[in-house]
Amino acid sequence: MIEVQNVSKQYILSKQQKKELETNKASVFAVNNVSLTCTPGKVFSLLGANGAGKTTVLRMISTILKPTQGIILVGGESVIDNPEKVRSKIGFLTGSTNLYDKLTPGEIVKYFADLYGLDKAIFEQRKDMLFTKLNIHQFSKKRIAQLSTGMKQKVSIARSMIHDPQIVIFDEPTSGLDVITAHSIIELIQQCKAEGKTIIFSSHIMSEVELLCDDLAIISKGNLIYNDSMHNFKQAYQHQSLTEAFIAIVKSNSPKLTAAH
Amino acid sequence: MNTIFTVLAKELKVTLRDKRTLISAIILPSLVIPLLMFGVTKLQKSLIDKASDKQLKIAMVGTPPLFSTTFNDPKFKLVSNVDVEDGRRAIQADSLDAVVEFPADFSEKIKNMQSGTVNLYYKSTNMMLYNRISEKIDSVKVGILKERVKQLNISEEAFLPIAIAKVDIASPKEQIGKMVGGFLPYIFIIFCFMGCMYPAIELITGEKEKGTMETLLTVPASRFKILTGKILAISIVGLSAALMTIIGMVVALKLLPDIPPAFLNILNDMVTPRFVIMLFAMLFPLSIFFAGFLSALVIRAKTFKEAQSLVTPMTFVIIIPALIATLPGVELGWQTSLIPVLNIALATKEIIAGTINMLQYAAVVISLVVLALLAAYVSYKQFSRESMVLQ
Numbered sequence: 001m002i003e004v005q006n007v008s009k010q011y012i013l014s015k016q017q018k019k020e021l022e023t024n025k026a027s028v029f030a031v032n033n034v035s036l037t038c039t040p041g042k043v044f045s046l047l048g049a050n051g052a053g054k055t056t057v058l059r060m061i062s063t064i065l066k067p068t069q070g071i072i073l074v075g076g077e078s079v080i081d082n083p084e085k086v087r088s089k090i091g092f093l094t095g096s097t098n099l100y101d102k103l104t105p106g107e108i109v110k111y112f113a114d115l116y117g118l119d120k121a122i123f124e125q126r127k128d129m130l131f132t133k134l135n136i137h138q139f140s141k142k143r144i145a146q147l148s149t150g151m152k153q154k155v156s157i158a159r160s161m162i163h164d165p166q167i168v169i170f171d172e173p174t175s176g177l178d179v180i181t182a183h184s185i186i187e188l189i190q191q192c193k194a195e196g197k198t199i200i201f202s203s204h205i206m207s208e209v210e211l212l213c214d215d216l217a218i219i220s221k222g223n224l225i226y227n228d229s230m231h232n233f234k235q236a237y238q239h240q241s242l243t244e245a246f247i248a249i250v251k252s253n254s255p256k257l258t259a260a261h
Numbered sequence: 262m263n264t265i266f267t268v269l270a271k272e273l274k275v276t277l278r279d280k281r282t283l284i285s286a287i288i289l290p291s292l293v294i295p296l297l298m299f300g301v302t303k304l305q306k307s308l309i310d311k312a313s314d315k316q317l318k319i320a321m322v323g324t325p326p327l328f329s330t331t332f333n334d335p336k337f338k339l340v341s342n343v344d345v346e347d348g349r350r351a352i353q354a355d356s357l358d359a360v361v362e363f364p365a366d367f368s369e370k371i372k373n374m375q376s377g378t379v380n381l382y383y384k385s386t387n388m389m390l391y392n393r394i395s396e397k398i399d400s401v402k403v404g405i406l407k408e409r410v411k412q413l414n415i416s417e418e419a420f421l422p423i424a425i426a427k428v429d430i431a432s433p434k435e436q437i438g439k440m441v442g443g444f445l446p447y448i449f450i451i452f453c454f455m456g457c458m459y460p461a462i463e464l465i466t467g468e469k470e471k472g473t474m475e476t477l478l479t480v481p482a483s484r485f486k487i488l489t490g491k492i493l494a495i496s497i498v499g500l501s502a503a504l505m506t507i508i509g510m511v512v513a514l515k516l517l518p519d520i521p522p523a524f525l526n527i528l529n530d531m532v533t534p535r536f537v538i539m540l541f542a543m544l545f546p547l548s549i550f551f552a553g554f555l556s557a558l559v560i561r562a563k564t565f566k567e568a569q570s571l572v573t574p575m576t577f578v579i580i581i582p583a584l585i586a587t588l589p590g591v592e593l594g595w596q597t598s599l600i601p602v603l604n605i606a607l608a609t610k611e612i613i614a615g616t617i618n619m620l621q622y623a624a625v626v627i628s629l630v631v632l633a634l635l636a637a638y639v640s641y642k643q644f645s646r647e648s649m650v651l652q
Contacts, residue, residue, distance in 0.1 A: 059651075064475060064647075064651070084483065087479055096472050098471060098475065099471075107274070111267065114267040117481070
C-alpha cells in the first residue's frame with residue numbers, strides 16, 4: 001500500500017530562477033498538500049498536464065526527492081525514516097529507457113539484482129522467467145547501444161521487475177514508444193495487478209487510463225483537484241469522454257488554484 | 262561493502278569499454294614518455310647531424326696569410342670578391358651563411374702580441390654555425406698562443422693562473438634523480454588528473470544526462486555507497502594512468518638504444534619495491550583527491566559538454582604547481598609538503614634522488630589523505646543534494 005498524507009514539495013528560488021519565472025516569491029510549491037492512497041491489487045492513475053507535479057509525487061514516493069512536509073508510507077515504511085527499506089519494496093519504470101549503453105541486458109539486470117541484494121539462485125530464476133516472457137534472450141548479449149527503443153524498454157522492464165517488487169511505480173511508461181512496445185507495458189501492468197501488487201502510474205494517454213485504472217487522481221499546478229475511484233468518476237461524468245472530463249475538471253479548478261499560490 | 266564493490270565493478274566495466282578513457286588513461290600515458298624520449302632524441306640527433314654536415318658558404322674579407330688555408334675543408338665553400346655590406350645582404354637573403362672579416366690592422370696586432378679581432382657576421386638561427394667557425398679560428402689561435410709562449414720563453418701555465426678541480430659529492434643516483442625526478446612527476450600528475458577526467462564526467466554527468474541516475478537512486482543503497490563506488494572507480498583509472506606513465510618510462514629506458522649502461526644501473530637501483538610502495542602511498546590519496554574534486558565539480562553540469570567546459574580549465578590549476586616543482590631551487594620543506602600537487606612532485610624528486618626526509622614524506626602523505634577525504638566529503642555533500650543529482 002502507498003499512503004500519501006498532506007504532502008508538499010517546496011523549492012527555494014534562486015535569483016536566476018526568480019528572473020526566469022518572473023516572480024518575487026522566495027519559494028514555489030511543486031506539490032502542495034497532496035493526499036492519496038494506493039491499495040494492493042489495484043491500479044492508481046495520476047493524471048495531470050505537463051509540469052503539474054505528477055513526476056514530483058512519484059519521485060517522492062520512490063524516495064528520490066524528500067517531501068518538504070507531510071507523510072508518505074510505502075508498504076508501511078516511511079520514505080523519510082527508512083528510505084532504503086522503501087526502495088527495496090519498489091520497482092520504478094519510466095518511459096525514457098534509462099539504461100547503460102555499454103552494458104548488455106544480462107549485465108544490467110545482474111547489476112540491479114546485486115544492488116537489490118538478490119540471492120544468486122533467485123536471480124537466475126527471475127532473470128530466466130523475465131527474459132523468456134519479454135523475449136530478451138535473443139539479444140541478451142548485445143550491448144544496449146545496439147538495441148532498438150522497443151528492445152531497450154523490455155530490458156528496462158526486466159531491470160525494474162527483477163526483484164519482484166510488491167509496489168510498482170510507472171512514470172509515463174509508454175510515452176514515445178511504438179504501439180507494440182506500449183502494449184507489452186499495458187500487459188505488464190495488468191499482470192502486476194493480477195498478482196496483487198500495488199501500482200501507481202502517471203500517463204497522458206487517456207485510453208490507457210480507462211483500460212487499466214481502478215482509482216484516479218488529477219493534479220494541477222501541484223494541487224490535487226480530483227481523487228476518487230474510476231467507477232465514481234465514470235458515473236459523475238457519464239456524458240463525457242475521459243479526455244473531456246479531465247479537461248473540464250482541470251479548467252474549472254485552475255483559477256482557484258492559481259489564487260492559492 | 263557489497264554495494265560499493267558492485268558499483269565499483271560496474272563502473273570499471275563501463276569505463277574500460279569507453280574508447281576515450283582507454284586512450285587517455287592507458288594508451289597515451291604508457292606511450293607518451295617512450296615517444297617523447299625516442300622522438301626527441303632522434304630528432305635532436307638528426308638536426309645536429311644535418312647542421313654539422315651541411316656545407317657552409319662563407320666569405321672572407323681581408324684574409325691574413327695565417328688564415329689562408331684554415332677553411333680549406335669540403336664542409337666549407339669559400340665565396341670570393343664579397344665585401345662586408347654585400348655579405349650582410351646575402352646572409353639576410355639566405356644565399357650566404359657567414360662573413361669572416363679581418364680588420365686591416367689584424368696581422369699587425371698579432372705580430373705585436375696584441376689581440377686581433379675577427380668580425381663574424383651570421384644569423385644566430387643558423388644552428389651550429391658559430392661553433393663550427395669558431396672551432397676553425399681556435400685552431401689558429403692555439404698555434405699563435407704556442408708561438409708566443411715559445412718567444413717569451415715562459416710556461417703555458419702562465420696563461421692559466423688558476424685551475425678549478427671539481428669534486429662532485431652527489432652520487433650519480435642523486436644527480437639523475439634531481440634531473441629526471443623533476444620531469445617524471447610533472448608527467449604522471451597530469452596523466453593522473455586526465456585519467457580521472459573522462460570517467461568522472463561519464464560516471465557522474467553522463468548518468469545524469471542519460472537519466473540512469475534517477476533509476477540508480479531507486480535501489481536500496483545509500484547515496485554514500487553509490488558515490489564511494491564511483492569515486493573509487495574514477496581514482497583507480499587515474500591511478501592506472503599515473504602508473505602507466507611510470508611503467509612506460511622504465512620500459513622505454515630499458516628498451517631504447519643509446520642509453521648508457523651506467524644510467525641503466527642507476528635506474529635498476531631506483532625502481533625498488535620501496536620506491537614503488539612510497540610512490541603508491543602518495544598516488545593513491547592523490548587520485549582519490551582528483552576523483553572527489555572532479556566529481557564535486559562535474560555533478561553541477563547537466564550535460565557532457567558543460568562538464569568538459571568546467572573541467573578543462575582545471576588542468577591548468579594542476580599543471581602550475583607541478584611545473585613549479587621542476588624549477589631549480591624549489592625543494593621539499595615543511596611548507597611545500599603541505600601544498601597539494603607540488604608536495605607529491607617534490608617528494609618524488611627526493612625519493613628518486615634518495616634524499617627524502619621521512620618526516621617530511623609522512624607530512625606529504627598525511628596532507629594528501631586529509632585532502633582526499635575532504636574532496637570526497639564535499640563531493641558527497643553535493644551528491645546528497647536533490648538539485649544536483651537530477652536533471
